[in-house]
Amino acid sequence: MTxxxxxxxxxxxxxxxxxxxxxxxxxxxxRPALATSVTRGAHAACLALLVAAVALxxxxxxxxFNIEYVAAYTARNLPDYYLVTxxxxxxxxxxxxxxxxxxxxxxxxxxxxxxxxxxxxxxVAGVTSVVxxxxxxxxxxxxxxxxxxxxxxxxxxxxxxxPQLQNPGMIAHPPTLYLGYISITIPFAFAIAALLARRxxxxxxxxMRKWALASWLFLSIGITIGMWWAYVELGWGGxxxxxxxxxxxxxxxxxxxxxxxxxxxxEKRGMLKRWNVALVIGxxxxxxxxxxxxxxGVIASVHSFTQSDVGYFFLAFLCVTAIASFTLLYTRWPSLxxxxxLESMLSREGAFLYNNLALVGIAFSVLWGTLFPILSEAVxxxxxxxxxxxxxxxxxxxxxxLLLLTGIGPLIAWRKASVANLRRQFIAPTVGGLxxxxxxxxxxxxxxxxxxxxxxxxxxxxxxxxxxxRGVRARMRLHAEHVALALVHLVGRNRRRYGxxxxxxxxxxxxxxxxxxxxxxxxxxxxxxxxxxxxRSPYGHTYTLTHQGVSQYAALNxxxxxxxxxxxxxxxxxxxxxxxxxxxxxxxxxxxxxPSTEVGIRSDLRxxxxxxxxxxxxxxxxxxxKIVVNPLVSWFWIGGVVLVIGGLLTMWPGGPQIxxxxxxxxxxxxxxxxxxxxx
Amino acid sequence: MTDRRGFLRGALRAxxxxxxxxxxxxxxxxxxxxxxxxxxxxxxxxxxxxRDPASAYDNDPxxxxxxxxxxxxxxxxxxxxxCRTTDFSCTFSPALHREVITMVKSGLxxxxxxAALVAREGPAMLMAPPARGFNLAGYLVPGLVxxxxxxxxxxxxxxxxxxxxxxxxxxxxxxxxxPSVPDANQMxxxxxxxxxxxx
Numbered sequence: 001m002t003x004x005x006x007x008x009x010x011x012x013x014x015x016x017x018x019x020x021x022x023x024x025x026x027x028x029x030x031r032p033a034l035a036t037s038v039t040r041g042a043h044a045a046c047l048a049l050l051v052a053a054v055a056l057x058x059x060x061x062x063x064x065f066n067i068e069y070v071a072a073y074t075a076r077n078l079p080d081y082y083l084v085t086x087x088x089x090x091x092x093x094x095x096x097x098x099x100x101x102x103x104x105x106x107x108x109x110x111x112x113x114x115x116x117x118x119x120x121x122x123x124v125a126g127v128t129s130v131v132x133x134x135x136x137x138x139x140x141x142x143x144x145x146x147x148x149x150x151x152x153x154x155x156x157x158x159x160x161x162x163p164q165l166q167n168p169g170m171i172a173h174p175p176t177l178y179l180g181y182i183s184i185t186i187p188f189a190f191a192i193a194a195l196l197a198r199r200x201x202x203x204x205x206x207x208m209r210k211w212a213l214a215s216w217l218f219l220s221i222g223i224t225i226g227m228w229w230a231y232v233e234l235g236w237g238g239x240x241x242x243x244x245x246x247x248x249x250x251x252x253x254x255x256x257x258x259x260x261x262x263x264x265x266x267e268k269r270g271m272l273k274r275w276n277v278a279l280v281i282g283x284x285x286x287x288x289x290x291x292x293x294x295x296x297g298v299i300a301s302v303h304s305f306t307q308s309d310v311g312y313f314f315l316a317f318l319c320v321t322a323i324a325s326f327t328l329l330y331t332r333w334p335s336l337x338x339x340x341x342l343e344s345m346l347s348r349e350g351a352f353l354y355n356n357l358a359l360v361g362i363a364f365s366v367l368w369g370t371l372f373p374i375l376s377e378a379v380x381x382x383x384x385x386x387x388x389x390x391x392x393x394x395x396x397x398x399x400x401x402l403l404l405l406t407g408i409g410p411l412i413a414w415r416k417a418s419v420a421n422l423r424r425q426f427i428a429p430t431v432g433g434l435x436x437x438x439x440x441x442x443x444x445x446x447x448x449x450x451x452x453x454x455x456x457x458x459x460x461x462x463x464x465x466x467x468x469x470r471g472v473r474a475r476m477r478l479h480a481e482h483v484a485l486a487l488v489h490l491v492g493r494n495r496r497r498y499g500x501x502x503x504x505x506x507x508x509x510x511x512x513x514x515x516x517x518x519x520x521x522x523x524x525x526x527x528x529x530x531x532x533x534x535x536r537s538p539y540g541h542t543y544t545l546t547h548q549g550v551s552q553y554a555a556l557n558x559x560x561x562x563x564x565x566x567x568x569x570x571x572x573x574x575x576x577x578x579x580x581x582x583x584x585x586x587x588x589x590x591x592x593x594x595p596s597t598e599v600g601i602r603s604d605l606r607x608x609x610x611x612x613x614x615x616x617x618x619x620x621x622x623x624x625x626k627i628v629v630n631p632l633v634s635w636f637w638i639g640g641v642v643l644v645i646g647g648l649l650t651m652w653p654g655g656p657q658i659x660x661x662x663x664x665x666x667x668x669x670x671x672x673x674x675x676x677x678x679x
Numbered sequence: 680m681t682d683r684r685g686f687l688r689g690a691l692r693a694x695x696x697x698x699x700x701x702x703x704x705x706x707x708x709x710x711x712x713x714x715x716x717x718x719x720x721x722x723x724x725x726x727x728x729x730r731d732p733a734s735a736y737d738n739d740p741x742x743x744x745x746x747x748x749x750x751x752x753x754x755x756x757x758x759x760x761x762c763r764t765t766d767f768s769c770t771f772s773p774a775l776h777r778e779v780i781t782m783v784k785s786g787l788x789x790x791x792x793x794a795a796l797v798a799r800e801g802p803a804m805l806m807a808p809p810a811r812g813f814n815l816a817g818y819l820v821p822g823l824v825x826x827x828x829x830x831x832x833x834x835x836x837x838x839x840x841x842x843x844x845x846x847x848x849x850x851x852x853x854x855x856x857x858p859s860v861p862d863a864n865q866m867x868x869x870x871x872x873x874x875x876x877x878x
Contacts, residue, residue: 236757236765243756345836353836357828365821372817379813385750386817387758387806394821478870524764526733528717552721559725581767583725594768595727614767615730619723624730626764 002067002148005055009096009136009148012048012103015041016133023126024196038122039110045132046103053100056093056147060086066154069093069147075160076587077557081171082161088174089165091295091310092139092147097175098291099135101182106132109186109211117207123193124186131185134317142310157586160557163596166584169229177222177249181287184252186211188284191277195328200273200335205263210651212280216260217647219253224640235597235612237522237628239636242391247370248290251363255283258359261352261409268414269349270339274329275356277336281325286363288318293370344416351409358402365394400452403511406504407433407460410467425466432462453515457508464501471498495649502646509639516607516632526617526624537629543609544568548576550613550621558582563613563623567602577602579613579625607631727768736780745779745789749796750804758806 019041026034056069060083065071073086073093088097106128110121139145164170187208194204226249227239240246259279265272296311329336342349369386376384411425436458440451468487475486491498519538527533527547534544548564561581567574579600584592600611610628617624723729736742746760753771755762759779763772775796782792797804808814 234765235767236761241757342836345833350836353832357825357832361821361825361828364824368821368824369817376808376813376817382801383803384805384808384814384817385756385803386808387750389807390817393818398825522764524733524737549718550720552725559722561720561725581726583727595725597767612764614764615726615728616720616723617730617732618717619729620717620719622717624733 001055001058001064002150005052005059005148006146008048008052008055009140009146012045012052012099013133013136013140015045015048016129016136019045019129020126020133023122023129035122038125042103042106042110042125042128045129046107049096049100049103049132049136052096052148053087056096057084057087059148060084063158065156065158066150067147068149068151071151071155071158073158073161075158075557075592077585078158078161079166079556082166085165085171085174086161088178089161089170092145092149094174094178095135095139095145095310096147098178098182099132099139101179102128102132102135102185105183105186105211106189109189113207117203120190120193120197120199120204120207123196124189127189127192128185131189134313138310138313142313145310157588160584160586160592163558163582163584163593164233167229167233169225169233173222173225173229175222176218176225180215180217180219180222180249181252181290183211183215183218184256184284184287187215187280191280192325192328195277195332198332198335200332202267202270205266205276209263212256212260212263213647213651215283216253216256217644217651219249219256220643220647221640223249223253224636224643227636228640231633232599232601235599235626237520237599237610237612237626237630238517239633242366242369242388244370245290245294247366247391248286248293250366251286251290252283254359254363254366255279255286258356258363259283261359262356265349265352271342271349273336273338274333277329278326279356279360281322281329285318285322285325286367288314288321292318346412346417346422348409348412348414348417351405351412355402355405355409358398358405362395362398362402365398366391369394396449399511400449400456403453403456403460403508406507407456407463410463410501410504428466429459429462433459447518450515450518453511457512457515460504460508464504467501468498491649495652499646499648499650499652502649503643504646506639506641506643506646509635509642513632513635513639516635517630520628520630522626522628524614524624524626526622528622533625533627535627535629537607538631539606541570543627543629544571545577545611545625545627547623547625550616550623555582557586558584561613563625565600565611565625567609575602577609577611579611581613581615603634605634608633728770730767731773731777734780736783737776739783741789742776742779742783745783745792746776748793748806749775750806751775752800752804 019038023038059067059070060074063076069092073089088094109124190204190208194200231239262272263276266276292311292314369391373383373385407429413421433455437455440454445451471490472486475481475490523535525533529547529549532544532546534542536542546566550561550563552561562578564576564578566576577600580598581595583595586592602609608630610630612626614624614626616622743760747758749759751757751759751762751772753769759772759775762769763776810818
């Protein structure tokens with residue numbers, strides 16, 4: 001099977017190169033058969049890579065430890081579902097996963113694009129094929145990057161999967177994040193195709209809009225599940241550490257969010273065409289940059305793959321793509337002139353511009369902080385890393401400004417807002433924000449940023465409620481509909497707008513959850529059996545945790561040491577909580593990794609009680625614990641679900657066609673009535 | 680999965696403990712009402728390295744604040760406090776923690792302790808680099824770029840508005856105020872406009 005896999009990789013690369021060459025240099029405009037060949041090339045490459053994927057999965061499931069990748073990431077006693085996820089657990093497999101998914105997306109883009117945008121498809125196939133050929137080329141020519149590489153001997157068992165990857169979050173987190181990264185290639189391909197074909201009307205935007213939404217949704221899901229995984233698996237009790245690899249996933253999400261807002265201005269008013277193309281190109285480059293960071297080891301990260309020379313491939317690809325893309329954009333600059341002018345800074349367009357400024361500003365500051373170690377090493381010879389304090393200092397104010405704009409944007413009219421419009425729209429949300437502020441002050445909150453954050457959350461929430469209420473009322477009045485039917489029709493007829501509002505509520509919940517993290521309390525304790533410790537919640541009640549002892553037992557592929565605590569809140573027992581140390585072993589009982597920790601969490605909507613069994617000082621049941629009270633953490637996960645619902649609503653197929661507004665371009669000079677000349 | 684043979688093997692391994700610890704446990708004084716005797720674990724090595732005994736300094740705000748400013752030298756990118764309470768296999772952060780406690784006990788101020796450790800390990804140990812020299816760029820550049828972007832946007836917008844205003848004087852005549860009660864014709868126009876907006 002490895003031979004077949006290798007062959008499939010070579011076939012995919014050669015097909016990719018052929019497709020790209022024909023798409024960019026072939027005379028397909030005059031030969032329809034050649035155009036068909038180009039689009040079919042995308043399907044053929046997909047088929048070849050699916051064969052390669054099956055070959056690798058077969059090796060994983062049959063425990064073919066002669067394959068280096070199988071021996072490095074699996075063991076005979078690894079549960080079957082982790083044999084599936086081992087596919088993307090390491091550098092080589094994840095490269096193949098990337099290539100397979102990209103080839104599927106490339107083929108789907110050819111199949112699903114409506115016929116009115118067919119003229120862009122050969123170029124789209126060309127771009128996706130170049131990217132695909134690059135990824136397959138990295139596997140074939142990169143040092144130690146081929147997933148089908150064989151060992152000179154066959155070990156009796158594999159090393160097994162890293163314990164931290166043996167978590168349900170790791171089943172979903174990497175694939176969804178990869179899906180997000182990879183699907184960005186399709187909007188990028190449409191942008192480049194539009195530039196190459198000089199079809200720079202709104203057609204390419206409409207053709208790729210759902211792909212951009214899908215990328216954004218996958219990235220959002222991937223980032224959220226990654227936060228959940230870090231929270232339940234890493235044991236530090238937080239969800240975001242500003243690690244370079246975490247930051248790398250945030251960059252394209254931020255620029256893609258900016259694009260999804262600014263593209264509305266292009267659709268409605270024919271403005272920001274250059275900016276939108278630049279954002280799509282930038283987003284793609286940032287996704288490649290993230291891959292470079294993760295795989296090069298150039299910046300230290302707890303999430304990086306092993307350092308290898310494939311990073312240089314990505315750096316070269318990044319530079320070449322950036323130069324080629326922006327040069328192409330420059331040559332098409334005059335064709336991307338705006339069709340209308342901004343009439344007022346106090347307008348929906350203006351709010352979206354500020355929103356873009358904030359999002360791109362945050363993306364830049366995160367990128368700057370991520371790259372600062374490299375810059376400081378280049379300039380001063382010392383690798384200075386900026387930690388969470390830096391990122392929080394810079395990004396918290398920007399994030400709050402963005403939250404404010406999330407509330408303001410939907411309230412302002414397109415073109416130009418009048419004072420009456422502003423007064424009518426802003427009264428209820430402002431009151432909502434102020435009521436929240438007063439309530440928080442009355443509850444004793446005094447910290448500045450949490451107060452601002454929660455007040456703005458109140459402001460945005462009332463904005464969204466107001467938008468829904470007004471829309472439903474208008475429908476009830478105009479169409480004499482019942483409230484529920486009016487709501488369904490309102491959302492159904494404009495899924496994009498109201499799905500977007502639901503997404504805004506999801507974002508508000510993220511902000512609320514992040515605000516809660518500012519009030520976390522934690523302590524380290526050492527307890528003998530039946531000894532207790534207390535920790536005070538920010539809400540005022542006290543938890544009493546009583547150590548019950550440590551039990552040791554064998555499980556499927558590990559030895560478990562489980563420490564249990566009885567939990568009482570204000571003296572009333574509410575249950576128990578268990579945290580484990582796990583020593584993973586291979587099928588011969590030999591330890592495979594350092595002992596790992598499984599945290600214990602008792603969660604409700606207000607707060608999480610988070611317990612980590614750190615170990616023992618003397619080999620007895622005397623146990624050390626890290627105990628954390630984390631307020632509002634559940635709202636991250638609820639916000640994630642709301643955000644996904646909103647995203648799905650936005651991109652759900654069907655519904656009315658998007659109509660691009662007919663724009664009236666202001667004309668210089670005076671209008672002179674022409675006399676009709678009789679023939 | 681634990682099969683019968685594995686179970687018996689485990690029981691055999693536990694037997695010496697049972698023989699040795701069982702009578703020992705019987706000779707130990709009875710546990711206090713609040714705690715029980717902390718019995719030996721069957722296999723302490725399954726928990727990794729033994730931990731240092733906990734002390735009041737583990738939760739001391741001064742110690743924690745110092746440790747949060749300093750990076751662990753194991754290469755994990757975490758600060759000493761987070762590393763010592765998270766990565767339980769790291770041996771660097773517990774050693775640094777002990778060092779910090781010793782310095783606090785000796786009466787050194789937090790600034791002295793940070794300075795002493797940075798002098799030994801180098802400035803890369805700081806979680807946030809001091810705001811001087813090239814490091815200033817780290818703090819200032821994002822703000823400067825944002826401010827430049829905002830200024831550039833404002834200048835571009837005002838130039839555009841000026842261009843539109845001078846190029847099309849009187850292009851947009853003032854809209855007369857609409858009557859407070861819309862007539863049927865206006866309602867129909869509103870209905871069409873709403874349909875247009877909703878689609």
